Amino acid sequence: MGVWALSCLLFLSAQGQTRYGLTAGLQIPTGQMGDFFALGLGLDVRYRYEASQALAFGAGIGIYRFDGNFQYEGLVLSTIPAYLGAEYRFFRKALGNTGLNLILAGGLDGGMFVSGGNVTGGTYSSELGLLMAPRFACILEFSGVELLAELRPVLAIPRGHSYLGLNLGILL
Numbered sequence: 001m002g003v004w005a006l007s008c009l010l011f012l013s014a015q016g017q018t019r020y021g022l023t024a025g026l027q028i029p030t031g032q033m034g035d036f037f038a039l040g041l042g043l044d045v046r047y048r049y050e051a052s053q054a055l056a057f058g059a060g061i062g063i064y065r066f067d068g069n070f071q072y073e074g075l076v077l078s079t080i081p082a083y084l085g086a087e088y089r090f091f092r093k094a095l096g097n098t099g100l101n102l103i104l105a106g107g108l109d110g111g112m113f114v115s116g117g118n119v120t121g122g123t124y125s126s127e128l129g130l131l132m133a134p135r136f137a138c139i140l141e142f143s144g145v146e147l148l149a150e151l152r153p154v155l156a157i158p159r160g161h162s163y164l165g166l167n168l169g170i171l172l
Contacts, residue, residue, distance in 0.1 A: 019172060037075070078117060089103050106134070109152075
């Protein structure tokens with residue numbers, strides 16, 4: 001399966017414009033997860049293939065860490081999400097003669113995650129689950145470089161590993 005996925009990425013890279021990048025940001029636990037954890041931090045590595053000016057497909061993998069809130073000090077949760085997604089750019093405007101473009105986009109990512117953690121004096125086993133994450137981004141593009149600010153609510157199955165990501169990133 002990994003060979004097939006790598007072959008697809010290499011084929012797409014030869015056919016259209018590709019971008020690679022990093023995003024990082026605050027992750028705000030919601031629902032059941034918010035009962036136990038405080039703010040988290042996350043980092044993603046991303047790949048994106050642009051099929052047209054309006055449509056792109058991509059993949060990413062990240063690592064996120066959440067610490068227990070004041071009632072659960074010592075509780076730590078680490079999550080590694082891997083996902084595939086699509087993005088539609090519904091607004092593009094040149095900002096005068098600056099060479100800057102303002103882009104608004106929406107997308108949907110889907111994938112899986114593995115998480116595990118510890119509490120003072122013990123550990124609990126890791127967990128595998130599915131995730132779905134709609135995303136909304138504001139992008140500034142200049143000379144092939146994109147700077148983005150993104151709102152990304154993540155819904156996970158099982159157990160409500162849900163959080164809201166507020167991310168900043170760069171794609172080259």
